[in-house]
Amino acid sequence: MDPDTAIGGLHDRFPATRHSLFEAVAAAGTLPGDALDQVIALYWKPVYKYIRFKWRMDNEAAKDLTQSFFVSALERDFFQQFNPEKASFRTYLRMALDRFAANEHAARNRQKRRGTVPFDALDFDGLEAGALALADTDTPEAIFHREWQRQLFALAVEDLRAHCQHSGKHLQFQLFAEYDLAEVERPDYALLAQRHGIPVTSLNNHLAWSRRMLRTFLTGRLRGTTSGDRELRDEMRLLLFIEGGRGQ
Amino acid sequence: MRELTDSTLDHLRAVVDLPDLTGTRYELEGEIGRGGLGVVYAARDQQLQRRVAIKVLDSTLPPLRLEEEARVIASLEHPAIVPIYETGTLPDGRAYYAMKLVAGQRLDRYLHAQLSLSERLRLIQRAGEALAFAHTRGVVHRDLKPQNVMVGSFGEVYVMDWGVEGVAGTPQFRAPEQAGVAGGAPDHRSDVYAMGALLQFLLPGAAPRPLRRIAAKAMAARPDARYVGVPALLLDVQRFQDGLAVVACPETWWQQSRRFAIRNQVLLLLLAAFVAVKFFLFFLRRL
Numbered sequence: 135m136d137p138d139t140a141i142g143g144l145h146d147r148f149p150a151t152r153h154s155l156f157e158a159v160a161a162a163g164t165l166p167g168d169a170l171d172q173v174i175a176l177y178w179k180p181v182y183k184y185i186r187f188k189w190r191m192d193n194e195a196a197k198d199l200t201q202s203f204f205v206s207a208l209e210r211d212f213f214q215q216f217n218p219e220k221a222s223f224r225t226y227l228r229m230a231l232d233r234f235a236a237n238e239h240a241a242r243n244r245q246k247r248r249g250t251v252p253f254d255a256l257d258f259d260g261l262e263a264g265a266l267a268l269a270d271t272d273t274p275e276a277i278f279h280r281e282w283q284r285q286l287f288a289l290a291v292e293d294l295r296a297h298c299q300h301s302g303k304h305l306q307f308q309l310f311a312e313y314d315l316a317e318v319e320r321p322d323y324a325l326l327a328q329r330h331g332i333p334v335t336s337l338n339n340h341l342a343w344s345r346r347m348l349r350t351f352l353t354g355r356l357r358g359t360t361s362g363d364r365e366l367r368d369e370m371r372l373l374l375f376i377e378g379g380r381g382q
Numbered sequence: 383m384r385e386l387t388d389s390t391l392d393h394l395r396a397v398v399d400l401p402d403l404t405g406t407r408y409e410l411e412g413e414i415g416r417g418g419l420g421v422v423y424a425a426r427d428q429q430l431q432r433r434v435a436i437k438v439l440d441s442t443l444p445p446l447r448l449e450e451e452a453r454v455i456a457s458l459e460h461p462a463i464v465p466i467y468e469t470g471t472l473p474d475g476r477a478y479y480a481m482k483l484v485a486g487q488r489l490d491r492y493l494h495a496q497l498s499l500s501e502r503l504r505l506i507q508r509a510g511e512a513l514a515f516a517h518t519r520g521v522v523h524r525d526l527k528p529q530n531v532m533v534g535s536f537g538e539v540y541v542m543d544w545g546v547e548g549v550a551g552t553p554q555f556r557a558p559e560q561a562g563v564a565g566g567a568p569d570h571r572s573d574v575y576a577m578g579a580l581l582q583f584l585l586p587g588a589a590p591r592p593l594r595r596i597a598a599k600a601m602a603a604r605p606d607a608r609y610v611g612v613p614a615l616l617l618d619v620q621r622f623q624d625g626l627a628v629v630a631c632p633e634t635w636w637q638q639s640r641r642f643a644i645r646n647q648v649l650l651l652l653l654a655a656f657v658a659v660k661f662f663l664f665f666l667r668r669l
Contacts, residue, residue, distance in 0.1 A: 287394050288386050314394060317387050342402040346474040349398050353441065367440055371416070374399045 188274035218361035310344035445477035462512035490528035508539035
């Protein structure tokens with residue numbers, strides 16, 4: 135078989151199918167570890183920054199409260215109580231965080247808890263510069279939403295990077311990183327193609343492939359933290375929505 | 383894991399959902415709007431050298447949804463319904479269809495304070511004609527609202543986004559039976575309700591009472607209390623424009639007489655003048 139004609143290449147690894155949050159809870163009776171990992175991977179940064187900003191807590195206090203929140207969520211059957219008819223999981227989580235943080239803040243007797251939640255790998259310190267640079271004009275809710283978008287895309291980019299490494303699509307990811315992940319100025323298409331010795335049409339195709347895969351990974355990540363197709367669709371719209379009319 | 387900057391995040395959000403038109407005859411120009419089932423883009427047909435609109439189905443929906451919508455629209459050949467050119471599938475598996483690109487504005491943006499009442503009623507008549515035609519073909523829109531009506535640059539009116547089974551409608555324009563708060567399945571009378579809501583939306587603040595009553599009748603909670611169909615509603619609007627009494631607003635004997643007097647005031651004045659002259663001559667002869 136010609137590697138280029140096989141879907142995704144000969145050594146391609148397709149993204150693992152993720153189940154919705156509800157399916158995971160329904161199947162296991164409780165939230166299984168990998169589903170919990172998905173929720174924490176996506177939400178720990180938004181939660182941390184939201185706490186830092188809304189309650190003006192220092193790094194240690196915010197870090198402690200973030201960990202306590204997820205441990206508490208596990209202890210209180212938080213995931214089983216989620217009702218998708220009332221709100222999206224993202225909204226449900228933020229409202230629960232508000233209640234939790236208000237209670238903890240008022241009581242001032244928060245007890246440091248350690249549980250089964252895998253926090254060791256979370257880079258709280260690396261977040262500090264970003265947390266402090268938040269604009270004063272932003273509302274905590276807007277920051278939570280923005281950080282949710284940022285973390286979701288960051289996770290999907292990591293998924294894409296791993297997928298490309300595993301399937302030998304190094305050039306595709308390199309082009310994607312140089313163009314779509316450029317922080318300052320995007321290079322000219324012709325120059326970028328020339329630098330890699332490929333025609334512009336190939337560059338177009340490689341970028342289109344990478345973006346397509348990125349959307350697949352985004353969808354997969356979101357599916358794991360939403361209740362089903364309807365919420366997934368609404369969240370995708372919210373994630374990608376750019377002001378514009380409905381029109382034709 | 384690398385933290386994405388705001389500008390990188392915005393760029394990714396803008397490009398990740400763009401349709402990959404590789405292998406099609408179209409070249410992407412940009413997004414036009416978002417509908418119930420997906421996103422609509424402007425594109426250039428490189429074979430025929432013309433601009434078209436391409437609707438790409440939301441990736442979380444099955445392709446059949448868009449194909450069904452395309453089939454519905456293709457079955458409706460009407461001046462107020464945008465024609466479909468072709469359907470297809472993108473390399474990422476998303477279904478799309480290409481259609482005529484309408485140069486114009488959405489009704490909610492077209493509407494401004496200076497728009498005359500007769501122009502507002504013309505828009506309702508044109509949109510209603512498209513709906514009435516669709517109903518004769520057994521097609522119900524299910525999601526009529528100002529955002530789904532386009533006014534072209536020559537004043538032509540197009541009804542867009544033809545609904546398929548399962549479309550829930552939009553609260554302000556949705557009939558109770560669509561929202562599930564009233565019994566019965568949605569049918570063409572759900573569109574009558576939406577037409578009433580559209581008329582209400584189009585009417586200026588100080589709209590004549592009969593027009594407000596027409597909108598209210600069309601928006602009755604019970605489907606059998608509404609107009610039997612869109613043509614009956616349009617006929618009532620036409621009767622108002624012709625200065626006649628409307629079905630939605632029954633009149634008293636006094637109101638009927640007043641309307642008769644206004645409509646026939648020249649004749650009545652001539653009659654009055656004739657009677658006055660007769661009287662004058664009668665008294666003149668007796669002097």
